[in-house]
Amino acid sequence: MADTSINNLTGVLSQSSRISSSQSSSNNTLGKQEFLNLLVTQLRYQDPLKPMEDKEFVAQLAQFSALEQMQNLNESFELIKAQNMIGRYVVATNPSDTSKTVEGRVDSIRVDGSKIYLKVNGVEVTTENIKQIYHTYAEEVLSDIMTKVPTKDDLLNILDSLQKGEDSK
Structure with missing residues (x-):
């Protein structure tokens, strides 16, 4: 029983590696297409007397969906970074x-x-x-100006000191 599962898995992996090596020879990571090819190959070579459990299939589909969402999120992040x-x-x-x-x-x-x-x-x-x-020059100038603009407390202190100076005359 264990030998049959190992042999099926070995066949699936070798078939999948032939498929994915032709499609992603320059990239060493598995993408959506390779994951889907692996899943289809696994279904194709499964033992008809011992089909894949429903739970396993649902888990693999969930992994595929999560992989797709992570790739979409990464593409969105790259676009935002470029913008x-x-x-x-x-x-x-x-x-x-x-x-x-x-x-x-x-x-x-x-x-x-x-x-x-x-x-x-x-x-x-x-x-x-x-x-x-x-940073652009405009951002540097704006940042420099913002550090030189007095705060509300600074203005109140200046006003207070001016009033005290007038009162002493």
């Missing part, structure tokens, strides 16, 4: 010549499938190419 870089000054590796860098303000972003490109000085770079991110 927050618009207007920022960045230094990035030039995609056409990795020995050079591109510097400048991020003008726009472009989404192409799952890839996000940032336009810096007319050159499109991916978020993976970004080496440094700086």
